[in-house]
Amino acid sequence: MAQLPFIVAGGGIGGLSAALGLARAGIPCRVLERAKELGEIGAGIQIGPNAFHCFDYYGVGEEARSKAVYIDQLRLMDALSGDEITHIPLDEPFRKRFRNPYAVVHRADLHGVLLDACKANPLIELRTDHCVEGYDQDGSSVTVRLTGRDPIKGAALIGAEGLRSPIRQQMVKDGEPRVSGHTTYRSVIPTEQMPEDLRWNAATLWAGPKCHIVHYPLKGWKVFNLVVTYHRDVTEAVAGKPVSKEEVRQGFEHISPRAQSIIEHGNDWKLWVLCDRDPITEWIDGRVVLLGDAAHPMMQYFAQGACMAMEDGVCLSHMMEKFGGDVDKAFVAYRDQRVVRTARVQLGSRLIGDYIYHADGAKALVRNAAMKAKSAEDWYDQLSWLYGGTGLDA
Numbered sequence: 001m002a003q004l005p006f007i008v009a010g011g012g013i014g015g016l017s018a019a020l021g022l023a024r025a026g027i028p029c030r031v032l033e034r035a036k037e038l039g040e041i042g043a044g045i046q047i048g049p050n051a052f053h054c055f056d057y058y059g060v061g062e063e064a065r066s067k068a069v070y071i072d073q074l075r076l077m078d079a080l081s082g083d084e085i086t087h088i089p090l091d092e093p094f095r096k097r098f099r100n101p102y103a104v105v106h107r108a109d110l111h112g113v114l115l116d117a118c119k120a121n122p123l124i125e126l127r128t129d130h131c132v133e134g135y136d137q138d139g140s141s142v143t144v145r146l147t148g149r150d151p152i153k154g155a156a157l158i159g160a161e162g163l164r165s166p167i168r169q170q171m172v173k174d175g176e177p178r179v180s181g182h183t184t185y186r187s188v189i190p191t192e193q194m195p196e197d198l199r200w201n202a203a204t205l206w207a208g209p210k211c212h213i214v215h216y217p218l219k220g221w222k223v224f225n226l227v228v229t230y231h232r233d234v235t236e237a238v239a240g241k242p243v244s245k246e247e248v249r250q251g252f253e254h255i256s257p258r259a260q261s262i263i264e265h266g267n268d269w270k271l272w273v274l275c276d277r278d279p280i281t282e283w284i285d286g287r288v289v290l291l292g293d294a295a296h297p298m299m300q301y302f303a304q305g306a307c308m309a310m311e312d313g314v315c316l317s318h319m320m321e322k323f324g325g326d327v328d329k330a331f332v333a334y335r336d337q338r339v340v341r342t343a344r345v346q347l348g349s350r351l352i353g354d355y356i357y358h359a360d361g362a363k364a365l366v367r368n369a370a371m372k373a374k375s376a377e378d379w380y381d382q383l384s385w386l387y388g389g390t391g392l393d394a
């Protein structure tokens, strides 16, 4: 009898990474994606050096590198005074230390690189318009239940369907995600529309009380990615809702005019209300395992959710190889290696949201003083636990 494939639920960055990794380990995979087409939203994403190790592992290093913009700095501005607080240089010493660069890339380009590699791989089958509802298992295989379709059988199941994963719900039963109350508005504008004196080759963060703004160039400097966030204490989750510029502007009257002006240059704003979940250790149910946002959804403040999903795929496939295809042992080793690292990013993202991104009053003064005092080497030491990872280590 032919080998049953592994089923991967979800064709986002996490699901495609898992499929590429498993195929590298010689395991056939079937990716089931709910949407009618595989793709990503039109916005940017930051990718740390840890993600570049993953690209190389998946055999897409060259293609991914060709799509990226290599920024010089992570720059932190005080949104109230308009002054720079500090910057982390991303030049040669950074690259040498972490054996890879830090970059920014358009999400569709990044997803496209992974998708092309999946399409070219005879061990990977991609199916769209397949909405996963749940699973049943018998100890040697898993049967995936789908909306309006016949069930599909696989050797194992990877739940990579993001924040609202039905597989996680069946496994963990932890209900709706935590609504952070943070509203994030995104816009991508032609570079000519960005004020000339703000066209920095940096991922820039303007941090202010209850709010922040992020911008960086994308697509070979053809466009700028704008992300504007305000902690409005909203209680309902929203994803990608078109909103007016007036709505985005609300609450930013207190920050410096230069920072405020960034909002004026954006158009076609879309709103997300950010959600995350508390870290958990229950990632496995027999031959079913969670990966990416389904396992560890986080606030975006370390800019690492997609990087962690890519690392997960590396680790999972590495463990499948290491344990000679023994699913039970590989899943446990994968979970044991990934839980602490991803939980640290989940919890740390909440903390830096509070203490760095949205600090006010004395908290902001402490932030500025502490961050100004750091040298580039201090920063590299402090971030080495994160950027020094490859997915193959803890």
Ligand SMILES: Cc1cc2nc3c(=O)[nH]c(=O)nc-3n(C[C@H](O)[C@H](O)[C@H](O)COP(=O)(O)OP(=O)(O)OC[C@H]3O[C@@H](n4cnc5c(N)ncnc54)[C@H](O)[C@@H]3O)c2cc1C
Residues within 6 Å of the ligand: 009, 010, 011, 012, 013, 014, 015, 032, 033, 034, 035, 044, 045, 046, 047, 130, 131, 132, 133, 160, 161, 162, 163, 164, 165, 166, 184, 227, 272, 274, 291, 292, 293, 294, 300, 302, 303, 304, 305, 306, 307, 308, 309
């Ligand atoms: C504002 C913002 C900025 C961010 N910035 C960064 C950044 O700079 N760097 C970074 O690394 N990360 C960043 N992230 C996080 C990153 O976007 C996510 O962590 C990452 O996309 C997770 O990938 P995933 O594949 O696990 O989940 P998803 O991207 O959510 O993909 C899940 C896939 O599963 C599909 N699906 C859903 N339900 C089903 C179902 N029932 N059946 C089948 N398929 C289904 C979906 O259609 C989707 O294709 C940011 C997030 C936000 C919100």
